[in-house]
Amino acid sequence: MTQLTRARIRDLMGQVLENQGRVLPDDDGADLREVGFRSLDFSELALRVEDETGQELNFDAPGLRRIATVGDVLDFLVELHRQ
Amino acid sequence: MMSDSATPALLVPPSTVVLVSGGSRGLGLAIVNDLLESGLKVAAFARTVTPELAKLADVQPDRSYVDSVDVTDLAATQAFVRAAEGRLGPIDGLVNNAAVGQDSLHVHTATADIARIIETNLTAPLQLTRLVVRRMLAQGRRGRIVNVTSICAQRGFPGLVAYSATKGGMDAATRSLARELGGRMLVNAVAPGFFASEMSAVLGQTQLDQIVRRTPTGHLTEPAEVVPVVRLLLRDQTNINGQAIVVDGAASS
Numbered sequence: 001m002t003q004l005t006r007a008r009i010r011d012l013m014g015q016v017l018e019n020q021g022r023v024l025p026d027d028d029g030a031d032l033r034e035v036g037f038r039s040l041d042f043s044e045l046a047l048r049v050e051d052e053t054g055q056e057l058n059f060d061a062p063g064l065r066r067i068a069t070v071g072d073v074l075d076f077l078v079e080l081h082r083q
Numbered sequence: 084m085m086s087d088s089a090t091p092a093l094l095v096p097p098s099t100v101v102l103v104s105g106g107s108r109g110l111g112l113a114i115v116n117d118l119l120e121s122g123l124k125v126a127a128f129a130r131t132v133t134p135e136l137a138k139l140a141d142v143q144p145d146r147s148y149v150d151s152v153d154v155t156d157l158a159a160t161q162a163f164v165r166a167a168e169g170r171l172g173p174i175d176g177l178v179n180n181a182a183v184g185q186d187s188l189h190v191h192t193a194t195a196d197i198a199r200i201i202e203t204n205l206t207a208p209l210q211l212t213r214l215v216v217r218r219m220l221a222q223g224r225r226g227r228i229v230n231v232t233s234i235c236a237q238r239g240f241p242g243l244v245a246y247s248a249t250k251g252g253m254d255a256a257t258r259s260l261a262r263e264l265g266g267r268m269l270v271n272a273v274a275p276g277f278f279a280s281e282m283s284a285v286l287g288q289t290q291l292d293q294i295v296r297r298t299p300t301g302h303l304t305e306p307a308e309v310v311p312v313v314r315l316l317l318r319d320q321t322n323i324n325g326q327a328i329v330v331d332g333a334a335s336s
Contacts, residue, residue, distance in 0.1 A: 039241075043190055058193040061186045061242045065287050 002053045006078050012048045013073060016041050028071030039064060042073065049077055057081070095225045095269045097318040098176025100124040102167060104154050104211060105181025107133040110231065110275070113306040114178055114313050119143050121314060126167035126174065128152035128160070129181065146171070154181040154207040157214075164214060175226035176317050177215045179208035179253070182231070182246075189244035197245045204249035209256060216260075216268065229316045230257050230272040231309075232327060237274065238335045240290075250274070254327045261325030269324045271316045276331025279303040300332030 014024040022036050032038075042064065046057050057080050067073055101118055105111040106127030112135055115127045119139060126148040127136060140147040148170045152159045168174055182204045185192070212228060219226045235243050236250035254272050261270040277294060279302075295303060309330050316323065329335060 039188075043188055046191060056193070058191050058196070059187065061188065061287075 004049060004053055004081055006074050008052070009045075009049060009074055009077050009081075010070075012052070013037075013045050013070070016045050016048065025070065028069065028074065030070045032068060032070065032073070035070065037070075037073070042067070045073070046077065046080075049081065053081065055081070093225070093266075094320065095227060095267070096175075097320075098123065098227045100126070100168075100171050100174050101176035101178060101317060102164065102174050102211075102215060103127040103178045103180055104208070105129050106149070107131060107136045109278070110306040110309055111178075111180040112136055112139075113310050114180065115139055115147075117310045117314055118317070119147060121318070122146075123176075123317075124171040126163070126171055128154070128163050130154075154211065155202050157207075157210055160207075160211055161214060164218065168218070173218070173222060173224055174215055175219065175224055177212060177226070177228045178231065178313060178317070179211060179228070180231040181207070182249070185243050185246040188242055192245060200245040201249055204246065205252045208253060212256075212260065216264070219268065226268050227317050228257075228260070228268060228270045229313050230254075230270075231313075232257075232272045232274045234274050234276045234329060234331050234335050236272075236327065237329070257327060258325045266324070269316070271323055271325065272327040273309060273312050273316070274327050274329045274331075275309045276304040276329070276334050278306065294334055298332040298334040299336075302332065304331055 017024045017035070017037065025035060050057055059080060063076065067076055101123055103111055103115050103125060106115040107129030111129065115125050115136065116139055118125045124146045128150050129136065130151065130153050132149055132151050136149055140149040148167045150163055152163045154160060164174065183200055185200055208230065230253045232253045233250040235247040236254045240247065254274070257270050257272040264270060277291065291303065295301065312328055312330055
């Protein structure tokens, strides 16, 4: 299984936003609502991570509801990837 | 094929011995309680017999039979039905209530979890229904079946794709079974809206608040509001058959 760094996941998150004409801020504390990163964008990012690692990531919705910032997204996926 | 037309004059009598799957908590427990209070005999199983269900059984030992059974374990459900009939008499009512929920977007739901949801919520109740109907038919009995489905069977909600598919499947099975049984049994579904308690974790507070705002009655459905409908379908003389009755305060209308 390929290990993905937090920085690489951040790159992928940037790609998801870039495809929609938006920009990922450098600040991990940036609010996802202001960035315009929605739940389906999160799904797309998770699937991109899966593609790179070859590992399927399954998770329930309640965990997602606690995600509010860019850093939360990265933390969630790093932790999920680690499990 | 032989004629499948109904025999007109014979009505389906009220159920007197009712099997309730998933009777240990929530709506299932409320149904068991209500039927016992109404003087019926009730056989109820669940994966775990909660203290609440055990207490109900203790209060009415002659009119109840409860045990710990996983609805997906066909042999165990068969044994339960035989034991329940040995204790209470022939079953003439079935409430398919046992189900597992879901709280995950479809693309992030493990394939094993999808299979488990379908097995528990669709395959198992179909098997249990088959088992009970076979016994009723073999003994020339008439009876009633109530499938507890969900508003998810008719309206879309995120995070509930597999769950909705199973509930829609049970709504569809309800209609076909009512046809197939030619009036010897009444087969209906009750489709509650979201409960304030159990389902709140599924949708999140924001979505629940939105549903409440859109509900003319101004509140989410409570189990106590569904129970009388189940009782009516099991007990009252109506010509309701093959229907899915929505109990959601018109949230979905």
